[in-house]
Amino acid sequence: MPRFRHFLAVDWSGAATERPGGIAMALAHAGGGAPVLVDAGRGWSREDVLALLREDLPDDTLVGLDLGISLPFADCGAFFPGWADSPPDAQSLWALIDDICAGDPHLSATSFVDHPELSAYFRRHNGREGALFHAPGAAHRRGRFRVTEERQQLLGCKPYSNFNLVGAAQVGKSSLTGMRVLHRLDGRIPVWPIDRLPATGSAIVEIYTTIPAVAAGRRAGTSKIRSHEELAQALSALGSAAPTGSGSIDDHSADALLSAAWMRIAAGDETLWKPEKIEHVAQTEGWTFGAP
Known part of the structure; x- marks a missing residue:
């Protein structure tokens, strides 16, 4: 299993605007310390995130994207059953x-x-x-x-x-x-499990920010964190220091910070890289890192 040195969590947004307010990014280091927000100064665009992944990603980084990396396939044997041009993977x-x-x-x-x-x-x-x-x-x-x-x-x-x-x-x-x-990364960074997990270098995984929240002791139905105090408590449950601050915090930033800290410990759990049902859907549907 590769030993990642950095853990980058990206809370994503599909809004049809240049700089959706829902994009937030946080970085945690393997050596410990509090996760930190990565600030674009004027808010992130999807093009900005793509450029960072292609050109400015630190070596040996595990990137967690809070989005689905594929669509359902196994239930109907196709992404778009009945459509002649439905893609195979x-x-x-x-x-x-x-x-x-x-x-x-x-x-x-x-x-x-x-x-x-x-x-x-x-x-x-x-x-x-x-x-x-x-x-x-x-x-x-x-x-x-x-x-x-x-x-x-x-x-x-x-x-x-x-x-x-x-x-x-x-x-x-x-x-x-x-x-x-x-698609526009053009294979520069492997996307697990669609691509094999590399022995060295960086990789991308799909994350679902509720999973880190549950790991931190929160209920799935109340997983959203909206204060620095709640965030510090959740990070403490994961054995992580918390960034400085008090009072309110937007839930996108909190999701990214908590997810980065969770990825730092979850990446070392070999069972999470070998979930039970992954074998026949890896190249079509992908998987959410942390799902059993």
Whole structure:
């Protein structure tokens, strides 16, 4: 298992603006100390994050992106069952999204979800639920899940389908815009488990910020942290020092700080790199680091 020297957590946003307020980034070092926010000065754009990953990432960094790195595949045997051009694996999916959205500014993904054929697979605003949003015979009505999202529920999490684009907790837009970034990295950084985990160097994993919160003793339903005092308590539970500050903190920054500290300890847990159900979905659906 590689010994990472840095742990970078990125709380993501799929908002179709140049600098979404929801993007936050925090860095923790293997040697210890409090995680620190990485400040872009004027707020992060998705292009800024892409440039940092391509050009300014410290050596031997484990990067955690709070987004879905793929879409459901195993439940129906395809990302888009019934569509002749449905791609065969996650990397082909990334390329498809980026190609269809080539004209969308700020690495957004509006053209993909409004595609005349692909829109049938998404739940969009104004009650526009596509006829293919649900998997046939599904036991719930929350949309299609990847295997890793089914497994997240064992930790008490309540994941949302990456085909859902509606509501405060939706992750679809974040995931689609994130996949554009992953495609544009052009293989410079391995994305686990779609790529093999390298013996040396940096790697990217998908994270779900509720998992670090649960590891810190918080309930999944009340995982959001909005004060420095709550953050310090959660970081202490993970054996980490806390950054200075008091009073309120935005939940995006808190998520990134807590996740960076959690990744520092979780990366050394060999069982998290070998989850039970990963073998047959690694190249299609990917996985959430920390899901059992």
